[in-house]
Amino acid sequence: MNELLSIEWLKIKTYKTFWVLIGCFALLLPTWNYGIANGFMKIGSGDLNIVSQAYSFSNVWQNLGFWTSIFVVFISILIIILTTNEYQFRTNRQNIIDGWKRLEFYHAKWLLVFVLSVFTIVYVFLIGLIFGLSYGSISDFPGNISFLFFTWILSLNYYSFSFLLALLLKKSGITIGMFFLYSMILEALLSKGINWWSHSIAGNFLPLQCSDELLPFPLLDMVKRLANMSDSVVSIWYVLASFGWIIIYYLLGRKKLLKSDW
Amino acid sequence: MAKLSLLKIIPLDSVLKVQGISKAYGTIQALSDVSFSVPAGCVFGILGPNGSGKTTLLGILLHVLQSDSGNYSWFNEMPSDQARQQIGSLLETPNFYHYLSAWDNLKIAARIKRLINPDIDFALKTLGLYDRRNSTFQTFSLGMKQRLALASALLGKPKILVLDEPTNGLDPNGIAEIRDLIESLHQQGITVIMASHLLDEVEKVCTHVAVLKKGNLLLSGKVDEVLRSTDQIEISARDLNALSAVLKHAKGILQIEQVGDRLLLQCSEQTKPQDVNEYCAQNGIFLSHITWKKKSLERKFMELINENQTN
Missing domain, CATH: 3.30.70.100 (Alpha-Beta Plaits)
Structure with a gap:
């Protein structure tokens, strides 16, 4: 396992695109949140800035988690590029010719996906710690930290989804296009459509949506809580659904790689 | 004395056995029921016009393509991935990470081949690329790319070399160098399997040949028997x-x-x-x-x- 990961590391450690995208994520996520916390990025109208209240412990994890769910696209794109590169350079074939089993190639990339999701969550934890200490008191630590766990699930879901998409489509341009089309437009249409048509919340359980449900927009969530109309579905079902989809991605990708020509 | 004569009659083992391999792409039959074996230490040419299935055959033998039926074994039933680690290959085009240096690319190949002490510098020197070891692959000319692929194939002193059209894209000088290289590898007892559409190349370089035509193996054997000019x-x-x-x-x-x-x-x-x-x-x-x-x-x-x- 270490061997697979260290070979993956050799492939990316001097790759500029890797550092640029990781840098975008690492710089923009705290800057964005700093802006909101200090009121120069306003979510709300006029002088009202509700979200800025949410950077003390207890709420910081949900708040950061929500914004992370947007900034994970940088790392999703990174995973798409790293995967489609293998097809474009035909190094996927070369890795096999040089002596990897097909599953070793597959698992090396899965390990990378996993490590990037762990990186995401460790990084979010550190930022959360700094914000929490700056805007609140340590006595409230850790607060609502289950949202940190949800953030990890969401990042793993997004990363493995983009990995599967890249395996299926093989070309970076079309994969990135499809990723945005699906994650930003298609899935929203589908999930709202299914909910409306079936008079249920079945649409919330679509591949990426089920993880998004774990990290709702904090403002909306607050209003809902105030109005006592919180969603009746407990988070555990969304957690299970997310893991279910991740396992499905794994199995689909595995089947595709073992059966097809490279 | 008895022992010596016993040694003499033990036949050279074959390093590759191919049995009844077939593959179709949709309605096009790329290979049909191809069988042959490659004796150790020979230079084995797979000869055929463009589109005869040479590359498909090598792709199957190196596990990047799946055959519809049939099987093959390297080194007497050695697991295929272990066998591949002892085979140096150059298939179609040189496949490397464009943004990595020549040295880093070979490092990755060596790690996948599980070579304990890969002499990357030696491989680069052999192919005259040592001065450019820190340049990225994308800055290489076509001939240099081809030579880097050969350097990669030579890592770890493989027992078998598989080359698909090894002189493709090289200038006459480069072609002569590659032929000399193959000859010297052959002298060192390395088995070379090469695909080519150039009869002249096969005749000059190979000891054995298999002739492919539209996926059918027409015949195989020693070059001087198969291609003897009557x-x-x-x-x-x-x-x-x-x-x-x-x-x-x-x-x-x-x-x-x-x-x-x-x-x-x-x-x-x-x-x-x-x-x-x-x-x-x-x-x-x-x-x-x-x-x-x-x-x-x-x-x-x-x-x-x-x-x-x-x-």
């Missing part, structure tokens, strides 16, 4: 029918074909024109014309290919 003798006489009847019983004449008012004879190697002349005279027929035609290898190759087209 001679033809062209003769004529007043009564062609009588001549033909007489020759049917002659030794050393393999085939008789009438071309216009002449007969074209395929003869065995020992049969020379004077033998034919003498034989006809002894049987009461005097030749009005006799010529000895040396058949070129190209002609032989074309014949092989065309023969099977009509069947």
Whole structure:
């Protein structure tokens, strides 16, 4: 396992695109949140800035988690590029010719996906710690930290989804296009459509949506809580659904790689 | 003494056995029921025109393509991934990470091959790329890319080298260098399996050959047996029918074909024109014309290919 990961590391450690995208994520996520916390990025109208209240412990994890769910696209794109590169350079074939089993190639990339999701969550934890200490008191630590766990699930879901998409489509341009089309437009249409048509919340359980449900927009969530109309579905079902989809991605990708020509 | 003679009769093991491999892309049959084996230490050429299935065959043997049926084994049933780690390969185009340096690319290949002590510098020096070891792959010319791929194939001193059109894209100098390299590897006892559409290349470099045509293996064996240039003798006489009847019983004449008012004879190697002349005279027929035609290898190759087209 270490061997697979260290070979993956050799492939990316001097790759500029890797550092640029990781840098975008690492710089923009705290800057964005700093802006909101200090009121120069306003979510709300006029002088009202509700979200800025949410950077003390207890709420910081949900708040950061929500914004992370947007900034994970940088790392999703990174995973798409790293995967489609293998097809474009035909190094996927070369890795096999040089002596990897097909599953070793597959698992090396899965390990990378996993490590990037762990990186995401460790990084979010550190930022959360700094914000929490700056805007609140340590006595409230850790607060609502289950949202940190949800953030990890969401990042793993997004990363493995983009990995599967890249395996299926093989070309970076079309994969990135499809990723945005699906994650930003298609899935929203589908999930709202299914909910409306079936008079249920079945649409919330679509591949990426089920993880998004774990990290709702904090403002909306607050209003809902105030109005006592919180969603009746407990988070555990969304957690299970997310893991279910991740396992499905794994199995689909595995089947595709073992059966097809490279 | 007894021991020595025992050693002598043990045949050279084959390093690769291919049995009944077939593969179709949709309705196109890329390979049908191909079987052959590659003896250790030979230079084995897979010869065929473009589109005959050479690359598909090598792709299957290196596990990047799936065959529809049939099987193969390297080094007597060694697991395929372990075998591949001991095979140096160059398939179609050089495949490397464009943004990595030559050295880093070879490092990755060496790690995947699980080489404990890969002499990357030596491989780069052998192919004359050592000065450019820190340049990224994307800055290389086509010839340099091809040489880097060969350097990668030579990492860890493989027992077998698999090369697909190794001289593709090289200048005449480069081609000569590659041929010398293959020759010296052969001298060191390394088995080389190479695909080529160049008859001339196979004839110069290979000891064994398999001829592929539209996915069918036409024949395989030693180069001097398969591609031996047989001679033809062209003769004529007043009564062609009588001549033909007489020759049917002659030794050393393999085939008789009438071309216009002449007969074209395929003869065995020992049969020379004077033998034919003498034989006809002894049987009461005097030749009005006799010529000895040396058949070129190209002609032989074309014949092989065309023969099977009509069947």
